[in-house]
Amino acid sequence: MAMRDGLHLVNSLGFNRVEAESDSLSVIKCCQGQDQWWDAAAAVFAECIDMATSIGKVIFSHCFREANSVAHELAKFSFCNKVEDNWTNEPPEFLVSQLVNDVLII
Numbered sequence: 001m002a003m004r005d006g007l008h009l010v011n012s013l014g015f016n017r018v019e020a021e022s023d024s025l026s027v028i029k030c031c032q033g034q035d036q037w038w039d040a041a042a043a044v045f046a047e048c049i050d051m052a053t054s055i056g057k058v059i060f061s062h063c064f065r066e067a068n069s070v071a072h073e074l075a076k077f078s079f080c081n082k083v084e085d086n087w088t089n090e091p092p093e094f095l096v097s098q099l100v101n102d103v104l105i106i
Contacts, residue, residue, distance in 0.1 A: 002075055003027055004044050007051040007058070009086065016056035023065040023072070031060045070098045 003022060010018050022028050029035035030045040031052065037045050052058035065072050073095055085092075091099055 001044060002078065003031060004048050004051070007048055007055065011051055011055050018055060018057070019059045019061055020052075021061045021063045021068060021071065023063060023068060025062045028060045028062045070095060070102055073098050 003020060006020060007018075020031070022031075026035065026037075027045075030037050030041075031048045033049060036042070052060075077092075077094060
């Protein structure tokens with residue numbers, strides 16, 4: 001669901017070149033069309049593939065959760081809070097420390 005929602009967002013903003021990351025290798029493979037999902041999530045992955053085609057260039061990349069703590073915090077937040085906000089100018093307060101850590105880790 002997070003991948004689909006992210007693709008919806010970039011599509012609505014008019015982006016045509018995007019890199020989409022997930023810490024789930026299964027999600028990445030399904031979105032790349034390398035793997036199939038057979039339960040209720042199949043429709044979500046089909047929508048991701050269709051949307052990626054309409055966006056233009058979408059690169060789906062796997063990254064380990066430890067390497068993308070910001071995405072992990074966003075996922076946790078979205079699971080517990082039903083908020084439909086876009087933060088385009090300033091990050092939400094709960095993400096600031098994670099963003100700083102992301103920049104400082106070399």
